[in-house]
Amino acid sequence: xxxxxxxxxxxxxxxxxxxxxxxxxxxxxxxxxxxxxxxxxxxxxxxxxxxxxxxxxxxxxxxxxxxxxxxxxxxxxxxxxxxxxxxxxxxxxxxxxxxxxxxxxxxxxxxxxxxxxxxxxxxxxxxxxxxxxxxxxxxxxxxxxxxxxxxxxxxxxxxxxxxxxxxxxxxxxxxxxxxxxxxxxxxxxxxxxxxxxxxxxxxxxxxxxxxxxxxxxxxxxxxxxxxxxxxxxxxxxxxxxxxxxxxxxxxxxxxxxxxxxxxxxxxxxxxxxxxxxxxxxxxxxxxxxxxxxxxxxxxxxxxxxxxxxxxxxxxxxxxxxxxxxxxxxxxxxxxxxxxxxxxxxxxxxxxxxxxxxxxxxxxxxxxxxxxxxxxxxxxxxxxxxxxxxxxxxxxxxxxxxxxxxxxxxxxxxxxxxxxxxxxxxxxxxxxxxxxxxxxxxxxxxxxxxxxxxxxxxxxxxxxxxxxxxxxxxxxxxxxxxxxxxxxxxxxxxxxxxxxxxxxxxxxxxxxxxxxxxxxxxxxxxxxxxxxxxxxxxxxxxxxxxxxxxxxxxxxxxxxxxxxxxxxxxxxxxxxxxxxxxxxxxxxxxxxxxxxxxxxxxxxxxxxxxxxxxxxxxxxxxxxxxxxxxxxxxxxxxxxxxxxxxxxxxxxxxxxxxxxxxxxxxxxxxxxxxxxxxx
Ligand code: JCF
Numbered sequence: 001x002x003x004x005x006x007x008x009x010x011x012x013x014x015x016x017x018x019x020x021x022x023x024x025x026x027x028x029x030x031x032x033x034x035x036x037x038x039x040x041x042x043x044x045x046x047x048x049x050x051x052x053x054x055x056x057x058x059x060x061x062x063x064x065x066x067x068x069x070x071x072x073x074x075x076x077x078x079x080x081x082x083x084x085x086x087x088x089x090x091x092x093x094x095x096x097x098x099x100x101x102x103x104x105x106x107x108x109x110x111x112x113x114x115x116x117x118x119x120x121x122x123x124x125x126x127x128x129x130x131x132x133x134x135x136x137x138x139x140x141x142x143x144x145x146x147x148x149x150x151x152x153x154x155x156x157x158x159x160x161x162x163x164x165x166x167x168x169x170x171x172x173x174x175x176x177x178x179x180x181x182x183x184x185x186x187x188x189x190x191x192x193x194x195x196x197x198x199x200x201x202x203x204x205x206x207x208x209x210x211x212x213x214x215x216x217x218x219x220x221x222x223x224x225x226x227x228x229x230x231x232x233x234x235x236x237x238x239x240x241x242x243x244x245x246x247x248x249x250x251x252x253x254x255x256x257x258x259x260x261x262x263x264x265x266x267x268x269x270x271x272x273x274x275x276x277x278x279x280x281x282x283x284x285x286x287x288x289x290x291x292x293x294x295x296x297x298x299x300x301x302x303x304x305x306x307x308x309x310x311x312x313x314x315x316x317x318x319x320x321x322x323x324x325x326x327x328x329x330x331x332x333x334x335x336x337x338x339x340x341x342x343x344x345x346x347x348x349x350x351x352x353x354x355x356x357x358x359x360x361x362x363x364x365x366x367x368x369x370x371x372x373x374x375x376x377x378x379x380x381x382x383x384x385x386x387x388x389x390x391x392x393x394x395x396x397x398x399x400x401x402x403x404x405x406x407x408x409x410x411x412x413x414x415x416x417x418x419x420x421x422x423x424x425x426x427x428x429x430x431x432x433x434x435x436x437x438x439x440x441x442x443x444x445x446x447x448x449x450x451x452x453x454x455x456x457x458x459x460x461x462x463x464x465x466x467x468x469x470x471x472x473x474x475x476x477x478x479x480x481x482x483x484x485x486x487x488x489x490x491x492x493x494x495x496x497x498x499x500x501x502x503x504x505x506x507x508x509x510x511x512x513x514x515x516x517x518x519x520x521x522x523x524x525x526x527x528x529x530x531x532x533x534x535x536x537x538x539x540x541x542x543x544x545x546x547x548x549x550x551x552x553x554x555x556x557x558x559x560x561x562x563x564x565x566x567x568x569x570x571x572x573x574x575x576x577x578x579x580x581x582x583x584x585x586x587x588x589x590x591x592x593x594x595x596x597x598x599x600x601x602x603x604x605x606x607x608x609x610x611x612x613x614x615x616x617x618x619x620x621x622x623x624x625x626x627x628x629x630x631x632x633x634x635x636x637x638x639x640x641x642x643x644x645x646x647x648x649x650x651x652x653x654x655x656x657x658x659x660x661x662x663x664x665x666x667x668x669x670x671x672x673x674x675x676x677x678x
Contacts, residue, residue: 002052002053004053004055004056008049008052008053008056009056011049012046012049012050012053012056015042015045015046015049016046016058016060016061016062018042019039019042019043019046019062020062020160020161020162020164021164022034022039022042023039023062023157024160024164024254026039026157027157027158027256028158028160028254028255028256043062043063046061046062046063047063050063059133059134059161060133060134060161060162061161062161064154064161065154065155065157065161065220066154066155066216066217066220067151067154067216068151068216069215069217070214070215070216071151071214071216072214073214074147074148074149074212075147075148076141076145076146076147076148077126077136077138077141077145077146077147077148078144078145079126079138079143079144079145079146079232080173080232080233081173081232081233082143082144082309083124083126083140083141083143083144083146083175083232084143084306084309084310084311085140085143085309085310086119086292086310086311086314086315086316087307087310087311087312087314087315087316088290088315088316088318089315089316089317089318090317090318092271094315094317095267095270095271095274095293095315095317096267098293098315099112099114099266099267099270101304101312102114102295102300102304102313105300105303105304105312106297106300111265111266111267111268111269112265112266112295112296112297112300113242113263113264113265113295113296113297114263114264114265114269114270114293114294114295114296115242115243115244115247115261115262115263115264115293115294115296116261116262116263116264116269116270116273116274116291116292116293116294117229117258117260117261117262117291117292118258118260118277118284118288118290118291118292119288119289119290119291119292119316119317119318120177120179120227120258120286120287120288121179121202121203121204121286121287121288121289122177122178122179122180122203122204122207122286122287123139123177123178123179123204123207123208123211124139124140124175124176124177125137125138125139125140125149125153125175125176125177125178125211125226126138126139126140126146126173126174126175126232127153127159127173127174127175127176128171128172128173128232128233129163129168129171129172129173129174130170130171131170132162132163132168133161133162133163134150134153134154134159134160134161134162135150136148136150137149137150137152137153137154137159138150139211143309147212149211149212151216151219152210152211152212152213152216152219153178153211154216155216155219155220155224156178156219156224156225156226158225158226158256159226160253160254160255163253163254164253164254165252165253165254168253169234169235169236169237169239170235170236171233171234171235172231172233172234172235173231173232173233173234174228174230174231174232174250174255175228175229175230175231175232176226176227176228176229176230176255177226177227177229178207178211178224178225178226179203179204179207179224179225179226179227179286179287180203180204180206180207180210180222180223180224180225180286181203181223181225181285181286182203182285182286182287183223183285184203184222184223185200185202185203185206185223187223188200188206188222188223189206193370199393201380201392201393202287202323202380202382202392203286203287204287206222207222207224210222210224211224225256225286226256227256227257227258228247228250228255228256228257229247229257229258229292230243230246230247231246231250238298240298241297241298241299242296242297242298243294243295243296243298243301244261244263244296246298247261260277260280263296264293270293270317273291273293274291274317277291278319279648279649280649281319281385282385283649288319289318289319289321289322290316290317290318290319291316291317292314292315292316292317293314293315293317294313294314295313295314300313301313320353320354321352321353322352322353322382322383322384323352323380323381323382323392324350324351324352324380324381325350325378325379325380325381325395326347326348326349326350326357326378326379326381327347327348327376327377327378327379328345328346328347328373328374328375328376328377328379329346329347329348329375330345330346330375331343331344331345331346331362331368331373331374331375331406332344332346332413333408333409333413334438335412335413335414335415335430335436335438335439335442336438336439336442337439337442337443337445337446337520338429338439338520338522339412339429339430339431339432339433339436339439340364340427340428340429341408341409341412341419341427341428341429341430342361342362342363342364343361343362343363343364343365343368343406344359344360344361344362345359345360345361345362345373345379345391346358346359347359347360347379347381350381352381352382352383352389353382353383353384353385353389354383355383355389357381357383357389360381360389360390360391361388361390362391364426364427364428365408365421365426365428366426367426368406369405369406371391371393371394372394372405373391373394373406374394374399374403374404374405374406375403375404375406376399376400376402376403377394377395377398377399377403378394378395378398378399379391379392379393379394379395380392380393380394380395408421408428412430412431412432412436412438414430414432414436414437414438415430415432415435415436415437415438417430417431417432417435417436418431419431434473434572437467437468440467440473441460441463441464441467443475443520444458444463444466444467444472444475444478445460445463446518446520447475447478447518447519447520448463448478448507449518450617451514451517451526451617452514452517452518453507453510453514453515453518454507454510454514454617455478455500455503455504455507456499456503457496457499457500457503458478458500458503458504461490461491462489462492462500465489465490466489469488469489471485474576474579475518475576475580476576476579476580476582476583478504479504479505479508479580479583479584480583481501481504482501483497483498483501486500486501507585508583508584508585508586509585509586509587510585510586510587511533511587511588511621511624511625512533512537512538512539512587513526513529513530513532513533513621513624514529514587514621515539515580515585515587516529516532516533516539516542517529519567519573519576519577521563521564521567522563522567523559523560523563524560524563524564527555528555528556528560530624531553531554531555531556532553532556532564535553537589538589539577539581542564542568543568543574544568545564545565545568546565547561547562547565548561550564550565588625597627598625598626598627598628598671599626599627599670599671599672600623600626600627600628600640600670600671601626601627601628602627602628602639603623603627603628603629603639603640604628604629604630604631604637604638604639604640605623605628605629605630605631605638605639605640605641605642606630606631606632606633606634606638606640606641606642606650606654607619607620607623607630607641607642607644608634608641608642608643608644608647608648608650608651609643609644609645609646609647609648609650609651610644610645610646611642611644611645611664612644612645612664613664613668619642619667622671623671625671626670626671626672628640628671633650634650634653634654634657634659635657636657638654638657638659639659639660640659640660640661640662640667640670641654641659641660641661641662642661642662642663642664642667643661643662643663644664
């Protein structure tokens with residue numbers, strides 16, 4: 001081995017220190033002071049030096065995150081201080097009980113202080129530092145004995161290999177949660193799907209699976225992060241007198257602590273925090289399943305002690321579950337408005353994400369086969385936020401014997417026409433067209449839907465009857481319905497018939513984008529309808545538009561252009577449009593692209609909070625009719641925020657960015673069209 005010159009030794013040490021600091025700034029503090037390129041250059045210089053003089057390599061070098069090769073298996077690690085779980089609280093009463101017990105123990109009437117933090121949905125981890133160097137990392141296991149995953153935890157950029165600062169204990173065991181941010185999870189699954197590998201059910205499983213790799217080079221490629229929430233073994237006295245004090249010390253030593261940790265007072269403080277985090281939940285980059293409250297005073301914690309495996313001084317206040325397990329009772333096939341045949345799983349009903357779910361779409365045969373869902377399978381149902389429930393995955397271990405792979409039917413379950421699946425298309429379709437009553441029904445449903453013509457009260461059951469009794473076969477027929485027509489229908493009283501006819505009549509006055517969307521042109525969603533409307537300004541131009549002209553519109557590609565041109569060439573469709581216009585459908589004339597001169601021309605407007613006089617959709621229509629652009633989130637491109645009642649984070653952000661904020665009333669004034677309405 002070559003002798004190491006002093007200059008190389010000093011330089012290597014210097015580089016390690018700088019890389020360590022820049023890495024910490026980048027990953028933990030989120031506040032880099034050098035560019036990625038500069039970081040890479042320093043890193044390469046150190047790697048080159050170490051290659052030249054291998055004796056310069058130390059385990060805490062930033063080049064050594066992926067240390068050796070694969071390990072043979074996971075060794076057992078006995079936790080010197082047991083790793084506890086948390087007692088759950090599901091209701092405010094549960095939390096109140098916890099707060100009362102803490103107050104009794106404190107021996108006072110006055111509210112006591114808690115630390116509050118989001119509860120990460122990840123994998124619990126313990127990391128031991130000896131004399132400031134990362135020595136060992138272990139999973140919780142059963143709380144007493146876990147698995148040694150040091151080789152993998154070392155690869156996580158937010159885990160320091162070395163502690164910074166001074167005065168830290170010789171042996172310091174920190175505890176935290178390793179998680180995979182949702183964005184990284186989606187990307188990981190996208191890549192897995194591309195290369196035909198198995199995907200993960202949720203970010204937590206992906207994080208757990210990544211930590212259980214024998215080869216750290218695989219773990220290093222997974223987007224894992226850590227948040228530290230406490231300590232285990234500490235060789236010398238406590239780090240502080242309060243839990244939040246401990247977290248502060250850990251933060252100063254270079255550990256990543258959740259920035260949302262907060263001191264709160266009494267039950268009221270806890271519940272207010274819970275509400276705040278629940279509202280933030282969707283915007284957080286990682287999954288959480290509740291919040292954790294801990295008695296802040298460590299002396300009081302000591303007096304409260306433990307029950308079985310959980311501390312009495314902490315509780316996890318859980319959100320209603322977003323995932324549940326249920327069984328698939330049947331897989332049926334539905335026919336959509338364009339004939340698309342969609343497999344749908346009928347489920348044993350489960351309560352998940354705040355609603356009872358008994359159906360979940362499987363989208364298409366490829367998706368069904370990729371997830372390999374079969375009748376009888378136990379499946380994980382997920383419904384997060386306002387999202388449509390989905391089958392996240394199956395639990396293969398629970399598959400009963402004798403299940404069979406689901407096959408695409410060769411004939412339409414509704415009209416018995418042959419089912420066709422074009423080469424390269426994911427979707428199979430019923431070839432029956434207007435012959436198929438399912439397609440007619442779906443078409444009407446789409447036409448009447450809230451974001452299309454918005455005919456309130458014209459639901460599935462009514463459309464069933466109207467089509468089955470051959471009272472309506474094309475959308476224009478709706479506008480010819482009379483009270484006597486409706487009188488014969490099931491569950492249709494005089495009053496509801498009146499309301500329905502009024503809703504149908506009211507839908508005559510609409511907007512061009514809504515009308516174009518309502519026509520149900522294949523691959524023309526709301527955004528495309530809006531683009532077409534903006535470009536042509538009226539429907540006449542669309543009739544003769546060729547594919548090339550259509551492709552000049554931003555966001556309209558060759559497929560959509562072909563669909564639109566084809567739609568308006570088809571005599572049947574032209575007749576449908578003609579009949580609808582003859583039935584009295586109108587919209588305010590709108591400026592075409594480039595000549596927009598409405599009162600909101602040039603503005604990018606976000607609507608937030610609850611409006612009292614108009615719906616969110618109506619507000620958006622109004623913005624567009626006034627020449628403005630609608631955006632869904634506040635950014636530096638936003639020029640106006642319309643803030644309704646109980647506006648939250650968007651309002652705050654708009655204030656921070658100095659964006660003009662309008663009340664509902666001010667908005668109505670600003671967006672008033674000169675000639676039309678009012
Ligand atoms: O974020 C978590 N999942 C989390 C788990 C946070 C905590 O403060 C915890 C925990 C498990 C045990 N604290 C304890 C004592």
